[in-house]
Amino acid sequence: MEATAHLRYLRISPRKVSIVGELIRGKDTKTAKAILKHTPKAASAHLYKVLSSACANAENNHDMDVDNLIVAQVQVGAGPVLKRIAPRARGSAFRIRKRTSHITVTVRELE
Secondary structure: EEEEEEEEEEOOOOHHHHHHHOOOOOOOOHHHHHHHHHOOOHEEEHHHHHHHHHHHHHHHHHOOHHHHEEEEEEEEEEEEEEEEEEEEEOOOEEEEEEEEEEEEEEEEEEE
């Protein structure tokens, strides 16, 4: 049995989020939460909340034991890109891409 939680339209680049997501993939939830709590990256706070939500979904919706959960999957995908313009020399313009992320965390119970 698996439980998931989603976070969509996060205003952090997916490349930055996936670096933190790889740290917790395959770990048990207590260890993963400890790693996220002590990782000095902006994405770790958001991943901590998504992981906590997935654990709560597992406990309340699927009657799983919270102490027996592992992080089965962390998917980070690209969301829509906000395009902005920055002025450059001699009247030209430079495009700034503000990327967004979609995060899905899946936890499952150990057999």
